[in-house]
Amino acid sequence: MNDQTINIGALTPAKPSPTLVSASTLSNDDVYNRQGEKLGSIKDLMMDIQSGRVCYAVLSFGGFLSLGEKLFAVPWSALAVDTENQRLLLDTNEVRLKDAPGFDKDNWPNMADPFWEENIQSFYGTDVYMGKP
Numbered sequence: 001m002n003d004q005t006i007n008i009g010a011l012t013p014a015k016p017s018p019t020l021v022s023a024s025t026l027s028n029d030d031v032y033n034r035q036g037e038k039l040g041s042i043k044d045l046m047m048d049i050q051s052g053r054v055c056y057a058v059l060s061f062g063g064f065l066s067l068g069e070k071l072f073a074v075p076w077s078a079l080a081v082d083t084e085n086q087r088l089l090l091d092t093n094e095v096r097l098k099d100a101p102g103f104d105k106d107n108w109p110n111m112a113d114p115f116w117e118e119n120i121q122s123f124y125g126t127d128v129y130m131g132k133p
Contacts, residue, residue, distance in 0.1 A: 023045050023054075026042050026045060026057070026088075027042055027043070027044070027045075028041050028042060028043075029041060029042045029086075029087060029088055030087050030088070031057075031059055031074075031079070031087065031088045031089070031090050032082070032085075032087055032088070032089055032090075033089065033090055033091065033092055033093055033094075034089060034091060035093070037093065037094060039059065039061060039090055039092070039094060039097055040059045040060050040061035040062075040072075040097075041059070041060050042057050042058065042059060042060075042088065043058045043059070043060045043071065044057075044058040045057055045058070045076075046058065046073065046111060053076075054076045055075070055076060055111070056073040056074060056075060056076060056111065056120075057073075057074050057076060057079060057088070058071055058072070058073055058074075059071065059072045059073075059074050059090070061097055061098075061102075062098075069104075069105070070102040070103070070104065071102055071103050071104065071105060071108075072097065072100050072101070072102045072103075073101075073103075073109070073111060073120055074090060074124065075120060075121055075124050075126040077126045077127065078090060078091070078124040078125070078126050092124075100123055100124075101119055101120060101123060
């Protein structure tokens with residue numbers, strides 16, 4: 001990571017962040033990979049209401065004018081902020097993202113299901129979150 005990139009996964013309520021942003025600021029923000037390819041945009045953020053931590057960013061990929069788009073729950077810790085270009089970074093490529101566990105806007109998964117969570121965390125190579133403070 002360069003000096004202008006912040007690892008989101010390292011930012012927790014216990015550690016002060018260099019900047020604060022509202023959730024609505026991130027909505028519709030573009031997500032790119034480190035090669036500069038646009039992967040999609042943020043549609044929503046999923047929070048653990050007990051701890052107040054953001055668990056997942058819901059990424060929209062593909063489609064045109066929201067038709068045929070696929071949604072992905074990307075672990076918050078898998079993203080980084082590129083402050084220089086004002087965008088989020090995900091260390092993957094379009095081909096791998098097409099194979100990621102996804103869902104459509106009318107059929108969301110049960111994100112509280114520990115088996116679903118293990119599958120998502122395993123795919124992105126991040127730590128399992130549920131039940132952790």
